[in-house]
Amino acid sequence: MAKSYKNLQAKLQELQSILDEALLLGPDIQSQDSISNDIKHKLAFIGNLLTAEVASHHPSKPHHLHHISERLSTMERDFHHWDSFRSLPCNDFDKDSICSCTDSCLNDDETDLIAFEDPEKLLLDSNCEKAMVEYSGAVAEATGYVDEEKQRGEMNNGSNKLASFDYEDAEDFFEDFAGDKELAEFDGALLRKTEKEGKKDNDLEREESRNSTFGERCSTLAAGVVIGMILMGFIMVNISACFHYVQEASYAIPT
Numbered sequence: 001m002a003k004s005y006k007n008l009q010a011k012l013q014e015l016q017s018i019l020d021e022a023l024l025l026g027p028d029i030q031s032q033d034s035i036s037n038d039i040k041h042k043l044a045f046i047g048n049l050l051t052a053e054v055a056s057h058h059p060s061k062p063h064h065l066h067h068i069s070e071r072l073s074t075m076e077r078d079f080h081h082w083d084s085f086r087s088l089p090c091n092d093f094d095k096d097s098i099c100s101c102t103d104s105c106l107n108d109d110e111t112d113l114i115a116f117e118d119p120e121k122l123l124l125d126s127n128c129e130k131a132m133v134e135y136s137g138a139v140a141e142a143t144g145y146v147d148e149e150k151q152r153g154e155m156n157n158g159s160n161k162l163a164s165f166d167y168e169d170a171e172d173f174f175e176d177f178a179g180d181k182e183l184a185e186f187d188g189a190l191l192r193k194t195e196k197e198g199k200k201d202n203d204l205e206r207e208e209s210r211n212s213t214f215g216e217r218c219s220t221l222a223a224g225v226v227i228g229m230i231l232m233g234f235i236m237v238n239i240s241a242c243f244h245y246v247q248e249a250s251y252a253i254p255t
Contacts, residue, residue: 004053008046008068012075015042019075023082036083043076 022035050072054065 004049005064008049008053011042011046011049012068012071015039015046015075016071018042019079019082023078039079043072043079046072 018035018039022032022039050065050069054069
């Protein structure tokens with residue numbers, strides 16, 4: 001089933017390319033008969049393949065076969081519209097009859113009445129103009145279909161580029177975010193380290209201030225002790241001298 005479906009798709013794509021080329025070239029090419037016959041044969045062949053494929057999938061038509069059937073119907077309608085221009089008698093008209101009305105209007109010697117030379121030629125001209133308008137519409141429709149396919153392809157490419165571009169931007173953003181996070185972590189670690197060093201310095205200063213205070217107190221105490229000992233010695237000397245004088249004075253002088 002998958003092989004037959006791929007075969008149908010390939011044949012349909014080939015027919016679409018031939019039909020688009022024929023619509024762009026127009027109905028006045030020399031090889032129109034051969035192209036028309038080729039397209040007719042390919043349409044009949046693909047129609048037979050599609051009928052056989054649908055018959056093998058009864059009772060209901062699958063979705064992919066329904067899509068192929070719609071595309072085939074659209075191509076058949078475009079082909080019949082393009083092929084119908086060959087039956088119009090646009091190639092046998094007289095080119096001088098186009099300017100007959102204009103020449104009569106620009107003639108200064110004539111009156112304002114417009115003389116139509118041949119009503120059949122005017123009818124032929126109107127039919128040709130109508131046929132050209134219909135052909136222009138068919139070419140515009142085919143060109144629009146091709147342009148639509150190209151636009152879809154460009155939109156898909158653009159969306160893919162946009163998606164890749166968004167992915168690259170997101171990747172760069174996350175890389176920058178990771179770098180900022182690492183920098184913030186480094187700054188936080190450096191700040192914590194600085195705070196620890198500051199705390200250590202404060203502790204050292206406090207310890208030094210305590211040591212210096214204790215040293216000052218010890219030196220003051222030692223100085224007080226020394227001064228007290230000196231004063232005590234001085235007092236003791238004075239007191240001992242006083243007692244020695246009293247002792248000498250209290251003894252009787254021998255005879």
